[in-house]
Amino acid sequence: MNILILEDEPPIAEYIRDLTSSLIGSRVDRIDIAHTLKDAEVHLAARPIDLCLLDLNLSQASGFELLKHTVAHSFHTVIISAHTDQAFEAFQYGVLDFVPKPIDRHRLNNAFQRFFGTAGGVATSLKYLVVRKKNALHLISVDEVLYFEAQRYLVCIHLQDGRTELIEKPLNRLIQILPKHFLRVHRSFVVDMRFIEIYRHKGGGTYELKLKNQKFLPLSAQAYRFLNKLADQ
């Protein structure tokens, strides 16, 4: 995996790099450091990354603009910042984690574990999905989403009003930051459970569900069992 550290203070950037390699060095292919946004763009163009460790001066107006830019990409973003008061807002934009400064080794490790899916994710407060359309960033409220559908490298967002949008983040990364009422009903589908009308066994080991807008989606056996368990409770 490739990691990019975006931090304007060189000593801190080096410190994060050293810490990262000592924590998950064996699983990391490459760690790059960028001090400015321009640097970061150069790095991103050169090779795709999986995780961005970002220091945002969030107190400045441009802080959240930069954040929106970052979260629109396919990679995950972990914020490392002294502005802990703005963590909540950062989560609303879909960051994977927020590590306060001065950086605690265990806290940073926890963020990595969330990335690998080996640490239980706390209920996220994701509120907006950032999509890039014609080089402009658009915000989509998570509450408007009916379901997500994987399409090659992208994910199609089906909205309640019938519109669709494309987001660069893969489904397996998206599910890590989505709120709890989103369920992966199938390898290619993630659904807002509140819009499931019925689900059933079609026979022959295939399952399906019907959404409130009368649309049918395939359902995996695992998700079928999960829904059954949920219904029993």
Next chain:
Amino acid sequence: MIFIILQASLNQGVSKCSLLRGVPSRDMSGAWRDIVPDPFDTCRLMDHLMLIKRDSVFLLSTILMLTLLRAEARCQSVEVVFSHDSSSQVYLARWKFHEGDSLEWSRERRDDSRWITKSILNNNPGPTGRGWLRTSVIIDGIPRDDDRLVIRVQHLHAAYEIFWDGERIGTNGLVGADRESEQRGLSLRTFMVSRNAASQGRHLLAIRYSQFHDAFMLYESQVVLGRETHLESQFLSQYRNRLFFLGGCFFGALFCFMLYIGSERNRLYLLLFFIYSFRTILLYIELLHLTTPIPLAAYDYVALGTESLVLLAILIDVVFFLHLLEFSKKQLITFLFCLLLLASEVLKYIYPEVFVLVFDFVELITLVVLSSIAVKRRKLGAKIMLSISLFGLLCSLYYALLAMSIITFYIDGAILIPVYALVLNLGLVLAVGLKLREETRKLHGYELRSKQLEIEMLKKTIQPHFIINTLTSIKSLILKKPRDAGQLIDALAGEFWLIGKYSAEKEIPLSTEVELCEHHLEVMGHRRKAEYTLVKQDLDYSLTVPPLIFHTLIENGITHAFEPKEDGTFWLSYRQEGGCQQYTLQNNGSLLKTAIASGFDAMAEGTGLKYVKTRLEERYPGKWKLEYRMKETLWTVTITITRNGT
């Protein structure tokens, strides 16, 4: 001014109009020497005044009527009726007059039907020289046992003798044949008429006088016939009223004076209020001569003193208004007002008959205009001041109209004066109180803002993210470069130490500010792995500046102008030119050039710049200028402090 008019009316019953202050008697007597007036209107007015007993400005009309009508009449008999049962006092305003001197004229049998009729209200008994005044008094009823008939003569500026039915009952001074032999008496005399002499029926009252001395008249002459007990009680009530106002004014003035002494700030209007009130007190004290006999020889000085005092008081009144209502061109307005006063004074001498009217209203109209302007400008207390001035103007107008018989509805001065005094004093105290309250509020706001600035500054420099970022830097340096970590800690400590020491100051020595900047540059240098230099050019270290203004600008510069690891130089220079102080801060950062080219406003009003501007405004209100631009390759911020800004 109306105050004075009213005071006069209160004290005098029939009183002169203050408009006549300063009109030398000789002018009047000169003008009337050959006039034999008895206009019907004047008689009617006099009768009217007899009935209402008191008035203040009616004299105006007398003068106007006399001079305008210039009618001549050899009148029928002149007489007044005094009844022991119903009358308490009568004013003997109209007399038969004859120039010259003959003791025979004290007797009834001398026919005076060919004498001219004149009023003695016009200050002088008659033209310079010697003369006689006569009037018939018809007495009705029998005097009570405990009472006596008295004749009170006031401000008759002459030496005179009083005859009752041919008997001389008293003298004031010594009637002489020329200036040398004449000896003037007192300004106030009371003569008794014995019970037997004041019997029922017709009597003859005659005054033999000589007047060779010019008198500077303040109050008109007055002869009153009345019961002794009544005149005494009248005097007492006037005395009580005067004491009442005196007390009110005195405490109001004292209160303002104490406030002035006690207030830290220089509230000139409090002192002016004190003087303004105090002049009223002075006038009251001076007015004692209305009830106290004053040698007529000394009277000129008293009158002159009063005249000057009143003029001064009018000026102070206007200046007080100007200060209280925060006019900017006080001196100019005062000067113009002086010119106006002077003009009206001059006109008054040239056309005494017409311009006496104008003069009285000059002050009140000025005050009304001034307070109207202030009301328009929404000045505090302006409405109150306008109300007071309008009320004063209305009172003056009322008395003027009354005197001209245009209106007949009469309000007793004894009622109107306390009301006016009360309105005036309460209004002024209220206006002053409102202003004090507003100033206190402003002061609190100012202190609050000052505290807010201090907090903002502390927050700015020791805000958590700055400390935590720095601590994180230290944490990252500590293992690999312990020397750098140590230096960073020292620089940070140095910066914090200075901030802690000077945070409450409104300004700090320039040297301290420079030291702060250097500490900050060192801290940031370690954090951003760069070398920052501050070059000082022509700095005058004896100067003081608001704290952290350059520190803030440098902090902004590092964030916006320099890439991490990019070395940088800051130039801080000082120039003084024609009373203007100019500080220039430049840096050679690489980022701003490209950023500005792409339309980025480098100084978009961030919190840092807002802080700098607020500090400058606090220290040099309205006298500073902050500009920024690219100058060749350097980003340049210029702070200019104009003359009087320090």
